[in-house]
Amino acid sequence: MAPHAEADVGSADGHGHSRNGNGSASSRSGHADLFVVQSPNVTYTDNEIASKYTYRTTSVTQDANGKYVATPKELVYNFKVDRKVPKVGMMLVGWGGNNGTTVTAGILANRRGLVWDTREGSRAANYYGSVIMGSTMKLGTDPISMKEVNIPFHDVLPMVHPNDLVIGGWDISGMNLADAMDRAAVLEPTLKAQVKKDMAQMVPLPSIYYPDFIAANQEDRADNVIPGSKASMAHVEKIRQDIRDFKQRNGLGKVIVQWTANTERYADIIPGVNNTADNLLKAIEQGHEEVSPSTVFAVACILEGAPFINGSPQNTFVPGAIELAERHSAFIGGDDFKSGQTKMKSALVDFLINAGIKLTSIASYNHLGNNDGKNLSSQKQFRSKEISKSNVVDDMVEANSVLYKKGEHPDHTVVIKYLPAVGDNKRALDEYYAEIFLGGHQTISIFNVCEDSLLASPLIIDLVLVTEMMTRIQWKLSDDNEVDGPAEYKGFHSVLSILSYMLKAPLTPPGTPVVNALAKQRGALTNIFRACVGLEPESDMTLEHKLF
Template sequence: MKEQEIRRKEEILEPRGKLGVLIPGIGGAVSTTFIAGVELVRRGLGEPVGSLTQLGTIRLGKRYEYRTPRIKDFVPLADINDLVFAGWDIYDANLYEAAQFAKVLQKDHIEPIKDFLASITPMPAVFDRRFVRNLDGNHVKKGKNLRDLVEQLKEDIRNFQKTQGVDRCVMIWCGSTEVYMKPEDVHSSLPAFLEALEKSDERIAPSMLYALAALELNIPFVNGAPNLTVDIPALIELAKKNKVPIAGKDFKTGQTLMKTIIAPGLKARLLGLEGWYSTNILGNRDGLVLDDKDSFKTKEESKLSVLDYILQPQLYPTLYKNYYHKVTINYYPPRGDNKEGWDCIDIFGWLGYPMQIKIDFQCRDSILAAPLVLDLVLFMDLAQRANMNGIQEWLSFYFKSPMHKENLYPEHDLFIQLMKLKNTLRYLMKEEQITHFGLDYYME
């Protein structure tokens, strides 16, 4: 994307009409919690806690000016009343039934919107059990090859746009974690990828088919799982070619969120790290999927990368070069969506004296993820209307393993990520960037 092509302030297209939200995995815990939450907020029955777009503010100008509008009043975001939902799932339960099965939301949140949830039924999904071994649904598409499946997805999208009168769409992956994959030759360029598609190459995962369908229809795509999906040269090339924004990967919710809060503090104070042991128990469908070692490998890679990039051991070898980092996830059905993460952090301070930090984060996985889905949908729609195509690194704030340009390293520090996000919004609206320099207040 070239700077002169980005639309700014009055050039950004207005968010007119309905915004379609397309969700692979629409029957899952995250999706049902997100969609039910949006409807509850729209009816005045809930608050969008955790959503930067709905509750967040942004400082503009100098501190003494006291200009801090709500983000949703500062940039032209779509109104949540204009969101319309559709998606795919390997189970045919409507969203009322799916929300009951997920057991995230209480009855007094589900029953008042039963009519709305029951009206949304998943379309048959593209699914291959080789990529998600611990699930097996019967609401699945069949096709003569992978290209045929992509065309079926595109037809689903066109029908949704036509029947619902949708003006624009964003697709956001809320499906399961696929088995671990590394980029190979079939992913290296768009021609190679499209040729492999026609041959139904087994190295093309279902999530990539959804991404391809979206990008070929000029629809922004967000990857909420640690899957390879759109983070390959072929689909990055297509996103640039079709001028479509892409973002990912892996929603940053529980334990990794804590790491991106605590680790920057340790580095800021130059406190050393001996080891960081992290373990989780989780009982929802995500926990079941991650009980397979190859799906867990995908998640593990996403979770392990965070500390190295924040602590920069190459710059601080005496503090961080040889620390031990261990991550485990254990499937424990009684816990359901109420994930619990334990962290034992062995640090050292002045003269090498040892200290410890222990964290027990009893969180709700989908409750933390739902506002991220809302923000990403609204920000990606903004990016599309501002002609910001390709990788949207300014949205790294929301991901465990942020996509980034090939010759850059990803930024994982939560506070730097938030500054990047807000400075991007200031740039789009032609406001001064905030550097927190401050010394100018004291210069005569």
């Protein structure tokens, strides 16, 4: 490949399919259904799945006496899913980093069905850690055996297979991906040897570098940068052109861009600068110092119509960026990959509070030795991470007025230290201190060793697959409703809150609540997919086993 090449890790075999390590096939041109829904509310054509879905919820008001009044509500929606799976490109900002090199090598290994030796025996390529590729969804119950029928999550809707992705991207370091993979020190040497030839031909495109936004200790990497140290429309246009060139060169139907680069400092929200779409565009034109590289990438993607996902904790999506995305009906999602310690925290806190146990303090300590840790050793960049890791319990606390008075909140502290010796094997220590029955206490201590990039890489894949899927789903309110709705089909809101399961600090549409509870996030993802094929939400009532 030429310099600044991309990886067509999804090139087809002789039958127009690509194969994973288990030999299963996926097709870009269509989707072989694993199941069909037999219902008058669901119709199938060669091009689409159309469904009518009744959404049931409860509206709660408060009367003059302070008594709650709960009223069941029903709305009927029409969903339409495009069944044709396009050829998709994934462009990563920070392609030469730990996450970028690991996910690229992983997709190559899966496509080629690689097996390699380790000290613990042979290992084969897989997609463990991916919700979409590694988990299942309950389809229903077999009426004879009364057993649940579960299917791979990937087969609920016609989705892109990660083996088919074409990968490219940008990096401030011009190192080819084989050398960058060695620098990351994440993968086994026996695996690296099998993908090294291909990855040596992959070289990131030059990226933008504004020294004020990342730690000074990253300066020695910045040898592959677009000229200019502040935001400019020239940078926006260069990124847009890179996306267009990548798309055309590889014959792609869609390109999805994801920020996998270093954590930036928080940008100040300044009226007249980044608080509206027009102000933000003007600030970029004027080279304002509070416009970050990630926001410039986001603006370029919004204007180009390429979905953009922020995998780091900084406030990429300033109010002006969100307004711009809404104006252009462009998809955005963020923030910060939720892979290890924070995912455990959001599950455990949800469990404790739902069990009626009053959590009073959380102390989280991390030490890691990869380049992310090096960058986070700078206080301004650490502050971005501290915010994203600290807010994950807020909605769960606010939902329980029995345990917590208004304004009451558990003490919560987060510490991150850079220890080069541990490399990508991050150590996460957490102590949860809780109040229990009759003034007693419970303390839970967790020591979690997270192979950071091996946990984050499947999330990068999930975010791309789900985002692409959302570009092929449209909806409208059915004529069966008593209320007026959009007469024409339209897409989901620009802010893809459905991605929350994979992100620490979920971005939601303005004015809507943030949900951090892991089970609720997974339930939303599952049930939206079910609605698209006309199936009711998953129910754990199992009345068929209880009523005779």
